[in-house]
Amino acid sequence: MDVSHTLARPAAPVLSRPVAAAVAVLAVGAALGVGQLAAGLLSPTSSPYLAVGDAVVRLAPPPVVEFAKSAFGTADKPVLLAGMAVVLLLVAVAAGLASRRSSVPAQVVIGVLGLAGIVAVVLGPAFAPADLVAPLAAAAAGLWVVRTLHRLALAAAVAPAAPGVRGLPRRTVLIGASAAVGVGALAAGGVGVALGRGTVDSRTRLTQRLAAATVVREAPLPPGTDFAAELGTTRFVTPNPEFYRIDTALRVPQLRAEDWSLRVHGRVARELTLTVDDLFARPLVERTITMTCVSNEVGGDLVSTARFVGVELADVLREAGPLPGADQILSTSTDGWTAGTPTGVVLEPGRGALLALGMNGEALPAEHGFPVRMVVPGLYGYVSATKWVTDLELTSFADRGSYWVRRGWGERGPIKTECRIDLPRGFSQVPAGRVTVAGIAWSQPRGISRVEISVDGGPWTEAQLAAEVGGNTWRMWRGTVEVGPGSHTVRARATDGLGDLQTEQRADVLPDGATGWPAMIFSAA
Incomplete structure (x- = not known):
């Protein structure tokens, strides 16, 4: 037989990078939404997203936890959750880019993420068997979505205008399915969060x-x-x-x-x-x-x-x-x-x-x-x-x-005698002359009997104490100092109700509370 040429095999379909990334991102979003919904219905603490975050907090070394508190204050938890969301987004995009021909890489990544959620929930301090429902539902939803959308996207890549479901063009089916997944994920997550807010009427x-x-x-x-x-x-x-x-x-x-x-x-x-x-x-x-x-x-x-x-x-x-x-x-x-x-x-x-x-x-x-x-x-x-x-x-x-x-923190945790300078504000500028220095001091349950202030290393002078409420509460104080133009440093120290002076020695918060005399730098003009 005379064969003049061989038939070329058709090239395997390949998703574009944006489409591949979007498929994986939607799948991860669907997993999070379904997990949050299931947790809201059964047990709010079983949310795999929050369980992983809790595990990060529990396992983080104390110096890292203290850094987060000092750097972000009461916003440390939103910062952590936002950081986790960014990491998940980047992981999803990378998984999608690795899955342009096959959904297997994305499925593996989602499976690993699902396993992490399951482990975090199981190792949580308040685990019960029913808590497994949320992470398992999340993993199943993510895997189903990535396989379904990837299949639709490959079909649309081969023939965008060919009939798909119910005779609609395949590209239209893909866009509709993706939109439905995105909206559904947001709705499921929102409902899950709302279901956990049952305390308002009770409160x-x-x-x-x-x-x-x-x-x-x-x-x-x-x-x-x-x-x-x-x-x-x-x-x-x-x-x-x-x-x-x-x-x-x-x-x-x-x-x-x-x-x-x-x-x-x-x-x-x-x-x-x-x-x-x-x-x-x-x-x-x-x-x-x-x-x-x-x-x-x-x-x-x-x-x-x-x-x-x-x-x-x-x-x-x-x-x-x-x-x-x-x-x-x-x-x-x-x-x-x-x-x-x-x-x-x-x-x-x-x-x-x-x-x-x-x-x-x-x-x-x-x-x-x-x-x-x-x-x-x-x-x-x-x-x-x-x-x-x-x-x-x-x-x-x-x-x-x-x-x-x-x-690694101390076992008993008695509160130490401390004080704080609220006025003048740090690095503020005030008129030269008589300057008001004010703040608070505390030493529960011993109370505060005296507060002293010193400017630029000068002699200590006694501040005026506000009315005392009891040993279990803080006590406000104020005083005046005379300063000339230039930069100044004011320090304060407190004496508790038993007559013991606050220690000058500086110590970190670990293991049982910080110590030292507070200082504030300000300038006068």
Whole structure:
């Protein structure tokens, strides 16, 4: 047979780079949306996206965590989530570019991402078998979308105008399917987030219930507790939206007061289970308390004061009956975070530790622990201030380590004597002559008896103290100094209610709180 030429085999279809990248991005987006929807329906903490973020927070070395706090403040969690989104976008684009001929590379990448989500959920501190639904649904959705869209895109690349589904051109089918996936992913994610917001009505009802309840109120704040009206400095009671927030929750737990319960168990004579109704059946008391974060740098702003309403935690412990050796209260949040509080501190007469329900005249905000949190004056929050608390186990420090203690932080966490300079502002310029210096000092539960200021290394002069509310709260102070033109440095130091002077020695926040005298540089003209 005379063969003059051979038939050329048709070239395998190849997706353009933009189309290949878009297919993978849509698939990853669909996985995230479906995962968030499933989590919203079943368990908000099982969102694979948030579970991976939580794992990053848990596994990050303490210096990295502290850097994030100092660099981004309360925006550290949004920054982390946004950074994760950027990384996922880049990974999806790379997977798509590697999948121009076959969807297999993209499927492998999505499978690996899905496995990471599953592992993060399983290793989460509050894992339950039902939590697997969300990451498994996310992985399945991502794999199905990438295979389906890739097949449609290859068909459209071969013959864009050939009939596809229901006789429509293949390119039209591809565009419609891609749009549907994109809109569906956004809608699913949005619905999933919305489903986790069931606390709003419950919080409104609890606020109304607190307003109608009989509460043993503290005396009104005495006149002159702050200089806010005159100087524009910090108010004595911190409004709820301005109260500092430091925790490990990437997504605020969404609890209803009606569903909440607290188990008290471990080394106790009588195990207790308390509901919100049980708390309302006990005497409700009001306490004005300054809370301080161990991550607060010298001169930092991670310190706030509120008027809390709740029940005496010491009374609950006495009813349970701690047994010998139960020197630690291991409290657990609904998201699995733990804190270890010295039992003896809570039981001290007059300490005033609370299971708090209210904050500044309303139910606790969701981000501050609604419906119930712990508040223990005199201890840094990492060993005492568990939000969304659902479990108290009486145990010992020798037997159990809490979340931050296992990561190298101090075991007991007593608050150190510190002060802060609020005026003059750092690097501000003021008129030469008499300059007002003002700030706050705290040393819970010992209180503050004296604050002194010094300019440019000169002699220490005593500042005027604002009216005292109690040892469990901060105290405002002010003074005046005489300065000439030029740059100046003002320092401050506080003495606690026992007469002990704040240490000058500088120390980092690790392992148990920063120390040192704050300084502020300003100029006069």
